[in-house]
Amino acid sequence: MGQQETVATSLADTVREGIGAALAQVDADLARRYPGDPGTRQPVHTVYVPGDAFAADTLRSWGDQALAALDAHAPDAGALAAVLGIPDALAADVHDRVRAKLVREPIEDLRIDFEDGYGPRPDAEEDAAAARAAALVAAANENGTAAPYMGIRMKCMEAAVRDRGIRTLDIFLTGLMEAGGLPGGLVLTLPKVTYAEQVTAMVRLLEAFEKAHGLESGRIGFEIQIETTQSILGADGRATVARMIEAAEGRATSLHYGTFDYSASCGVSAAHQSLDHPVADHAKAVMQVAAAGTGVRLSDGSTNVLPVGTTDRVHEAWRLHYGLVSRSLARAYYQGWDMHPAHLPTRYAAVYAFYRGGLEQAAARLAAYVAKAGGDVMDEPATAKALSGYLLRGLDCGAVDTAEVARLTGLTRADLDALAGRPTATAV
Numbered sequence: 001m002g003q004q005e006t007v008a009t010s011l012a013d014t015v016r017e018g019i020g021a022a023l024a025q026v027d028a029d030l031a032r033r034y035p036g037d038p039g040t041r042q043p044v045h046t047v048y049v050p051g052d053a054f055a056a057d058t059l060r061s062w063g064d065q066a067l068a069a070l071d072a073h074a075p076d077a078g079a080l081a082a083v084l085g086i087p088d089a090l091a092a093d094v095h096d097r098v099r100a101k102l103v104r105e106p107i108e109d110l111r112i113d114f115e116d117g118y119g120p121r122p123d124a125e126e127d128a129a130a131a132r133a134a135a136l137v138a139a140a141n142e143n144g145t146a147a148p149y150m151g152i153r154m155k156c157m158e159a160a161v162r163d164r165g166i167r168t169l170d171i172f173l174t175g176l177m178e179a180g181g182l183p184g185g186l187v188l189t190l191p192k193v194t195y196a197e198q199v200t201a202m203v204r205l206l207e208a209f210e211k212a213h214g215l216e217s218g219r220i221g222f223e224i225q226i227e228t229t230q231s232i233l234g235a236d237g238r239a240t241v242a243r244m245i246e247a248a249e250g251r252a253t254s255l256h257y258g259t260f261d262y263s264a265s266c267g268v269s270a271a272h273q274s275l276d277h278p279v280a281d282h283a284k285a286v287m288q289v290a291a292a293g294t295g296v297r298l299s300d301g302s303t304n305v306l307p308v309g310t311t312d313r314v315h316e317a318w319r320l321h322y323g324l325v326s327r328s329l330a331r332a333y334y335q336g337w338d339m340h341p342a343h344l345p346t347r348y349a350a351v352y353a354f355y356r357g358g359l360e361q362a363a364a365r366l367a368a369y370v371a372k373a374g375g376d377v378m379d380e381p382a383t384a385k386a387l388s389g390y391l392l393r394g395l396d397c398g399a400v401d402t403a404e405v406a407r408l409t410g411l412t413r414a415d416l417d418a419l420a421g422r423p424t425a426t427a428v
Helices: 013-022 024-033 058-073 077-084 088-104 123-143 162-178 196-213 241-247 259-265 278-291 311-330 341-357 359-371 381-397 402-409 413-420
Strands: 045-050 109-113 149-153 186-190 222-226 252-257 297-299 336-338
Touching (some): 058 311, 058 341, 077 088, 077 311, 077 341, 109 186, 123 149, 123 162, 149 162, 186 196, 196 222, 241 278, 252 278, 259 278, 278 297, 311 336, 311 341, 336 341, 341 359, 381 413
Parallel strands (some): 045 336, 252 297
16 A cells, blocks of 8 residues: 555656756746735725825825715615615615725825926925925835835836936835835836836836845835837837836836826727727736736826716716626726725725625635635635635725635635735735
């Protein structure tokens, strides 16, 4: 019983060893280029606030304005469900969780904008705003009022604004270092990238800063904003996004789609610039394939239709936003931009309905997979990975609770991390 049965083979060990040697470089390249999910929380949105408008109370102010909009235009679960088409079975839970989220953590990711949302200013004015932003971010992290992720969007690497963008980034990062160091949730955004060489320039810039302050190499990552046609298809006819990820040398944290700049660069008229336009779908499909397996996250863009004015107008804007967010989630774009406080109720309503609506089915399928119980769906390891990732994202944003996931699946958070192929999750 304990002895291995002898079987016949034809190939010498040297054949296997030779193939292994021939593929060693490929193995190393796969491990380097496609490390998989980083295992950290991904925010469900990014909020942009101009550099001169950001204040110590911005996060709380946005939360309060969002709650006021909810109370004014959908004061109870039935009203919100009627406006958005949320199923009755989910309505009360979604409404209650949205309200709780707006009280507890209204913004998951905040970007202080020194690019389009800020515009050209006198150098002394932008210098002061960048230094002020650093002081406010440092203070928020010190007193516990910071969003899980915070940072700036600098001006791009194009010649006309390059020096200004570099200076603003330097002032902001230096201010953080002088205030005690870089926070764990620091995020930087590089906009309007057209060539991979601009990404390389950002890498060299961050390397120089790390060296100047004795920081570990690679400590500072950044987002690449995809808002030009050249970032999707280069002049040589080759797809550009994958080259940009490679040029980032492991520092790229995410790719963010810029709805209006990209649409305009394709010649789409203003009335038809939207997240669901065919040019947007094409660009995001290219981004999705390029980022798959690399550990680089994806973020959709925004809608410029604001939920303001009469209740009817707010409801119309809410239905549009809710539909666009739900569409993005179904297409595996788990993050997007929000441009107004009144977008927050529908952001979280769409996110929570997405995760709560599929909770029981996903949990049952995962539990059956783990128990090898079969059933009417035969899932494979790749599907179990996706199911675990779905539950983990729901946990991260507050759509579902650890206790109910454990009750439905019999699995712990560590079990889900393992099934999803994540390293041990960190707090941020």
